[in-house]
Amino acid sequence: MSSHDKEFSLEAVPQSSRKSFWNILAVMLSLSFFSASMWSGGTLGEGLSFTNFILIVLAGNLILGLYTGALAYIAAKTGLSTHLLARYAFGKTGSYITSFLLASTQVCWFGVGLAMFAVPVSLATGINVFILIGVFGTLMTISSIFGLKALAILGFISVPTIAIFGMYSVTDAVNSMGGMDALLLYQPSESVSIAFALTICVGSFISAGTLTPDFTRFAKSAKSAVSSSIIAFFLGNSLMFLFGAVGAMAFGIADISEVMLMQGLMIPGIIVLGLNIWTTNDSALYASGLGFANIFKFPKKYIVVFNGILGTLAAMWLYNNFVDFLTLLGSALPSIGAIILADYFIVRKRNYAAYETMTFKAINPVAIFAWATGIVLANFVPGIPPLNALIGTSAIYVIGMKLAAYKSTVSVKTPIKTKDEVVRDY
Template identity: 40%
Template sequence: MEEPMDEDFTQKLLYTNDKKDLGSISIILLGFTLFLASMLSAGALGIELEFKDFIISVIVGNIILYIYTSLLVYISSHTGLTIYLLSKYSFGEKGSYLVSILLGTIQVGWFSVGVAMFAIPLEKITGIPIITLIMISGMLMTIISYYRMKSLIILGIILIPLFVILGLWSVGISIYDVGGISNLLQIELKSIGNISNGISLCIATFISATMLFTDFTCYSNNKKTSLRHVITTVLISIALMFFFGMIDTMAIGKFNIFEIIFLQSLMVLVIILLGFNIWFINSNNLERAFLKIRKPLKNKFVIVNGVMGTLFTIVLYENFLGWLTFLNVSIPNIGAIIIADYFIINKSKYTKLQETSLEKVNVIAIISCGAGGLMAYFLDGIAPINAMVFSAIFYTVLTKMKSKYAINL
């Protein structure tokens, strides 16, 4: 039987006639960042920082995410390649599998968090055992991911306005309960954290999603269009989600979004809207995980990933902040190496992928990625920036030394 066409172009270069306007793609990009987990992050951040420090953290985090993502989107829309195919130039033909495995594992991890976020409030309403709900919802989300791009757009069209309405409704209740905006702003929060941690938390929540923007912006026939959509998506959706989470936390004094929703008597409505939100995001997560796997193996991997993600649901949810720390020391490095390879090593010009002689494994990229992660973990400051800067520096210096002295690695 003839193999179905790879509609998402994850395995090959997009040619000019394959590209399209990003109108529908922007719906998917918004859906990636309009995720209830980001409100959970905002609540955790809001309970630790004063309002002024919170605003600074979100603004600076947004700027860093925008610069980082825009550079990757520029490369993607210019070359017509996804993040996985771009990694072949810097990590090598086989070395790029490391990128695929790491990003795929992270998407499955977010799937786990999403399943928990759907099952836990549902248990409060129905009384059905949490394990049963996790298994059923994980199975249904896995099935949904089979429908791929078209189903994601349809879910996104339904999700985005409903989720914004939910957030505004919840914020409205919070403001009303404290007696208005003036009273809300007079609430004094004890600052037990610092701005560096706040910025790191903001970046960690969204960096894996924004990296995967390249899977969609490579469709763009215009680099300016791609960058405009990134600006809109990153600035609006991230700021909106953190705003919702922060206001609710300030008003109620709890950072767990589910406790807040329960206290506001919105749980039934949330179950309905959360179903759309989590299913949309988790369909994306399974769909984008391990994109190098070809059909029919890819469909089998979707099932395996769904099962694994479901099994690890509670573990990852209960260690949510630790999960974000892992993202901060592992994800920024990959993008930084790709950016350095394109703009510095190759002077903003790649030869066509099919005409390029690729290394099997670029050891320098692997070493640089690991070194950047270690620097991010052990050095003070903003962890993801440390990861980006040191990974890029290690990669650039070692690559130039290898070329100059003809070192074989």
């Protein structure tokens, strides 16, 4: 590995390059302060009472916090990204499948987020939307080249700005309803089910949450990584849902852009929305760069540039055609995280050999089968799709690995006689 790769795309992050708790927290908060969560919150606001909304959001983001916190723990202990961790469970070639899926999804979300920002700016200013996409896509790509340092700086700027603006919008919306008493008494005209509401809350961010190790591998300690992840998803994502939901309850509109327009906040809203999408899109390019680096072995910065150009060119097409596909694609990602968690905590009992000493098998068929089954469970089995995927995939993987180990044991014709003959198979 070249010493010039300061992002450690293909190796563990050494302790000498680890970051402080506040740096990691800023990055994770900027990741969880995602504009799409405000739209999701608006959807819940149209279909839940305020009390039920609070309960759903707290429960859903607690699940997200625990999920991402567990992945953050593994990342801090090993110093490895999601893509390199996947080699232990999926095998070296098997991890290419997961890396391609994770990285491609992030490139698509970069394009969607870019257009999501450029379209309202074009409507407000009259500037051609394609010119805006080209300019902002270039700037976002350039800042993403600088890696975690740029993400931390953007996080320190954008997170408090979004929080202040969001609270102002919520206060204005509550006042327009007649105060807190009116908000507490709010009842939707058409209610949504608890299962549907939890699916929106958990499913809206569990795909990006699967990439938590890409960022928390830089944490100096497991405690720092876990706490920053739980705070980010339990607090940050909850606030974003709140900002979107209260506006929807007050004005009957789930689209946060339309709510801001009605509140006379379009210009400051565009600025805050731009900062928000900028941090999220930088995180998306950063994660996609790590994924493709695992496959093609090029330095991350070159892949980031290519992905940024690709996402920019396809932004409007992705915005108009790919949202449903991305939602479906996202159902495949929680199963990847579930397998990594099950492999580390249950199958290997938190005992991963150092990455640089490993010789990985090509493909672990048990992991591929469990992952594919998890996608089926998420999309076709009644219940809460993300939880179906997490629980079902974990159980299938653990059982499959136990059966594979048993089959390997009973098929051994010559018993192992010495300690030196024991080989750990990943």
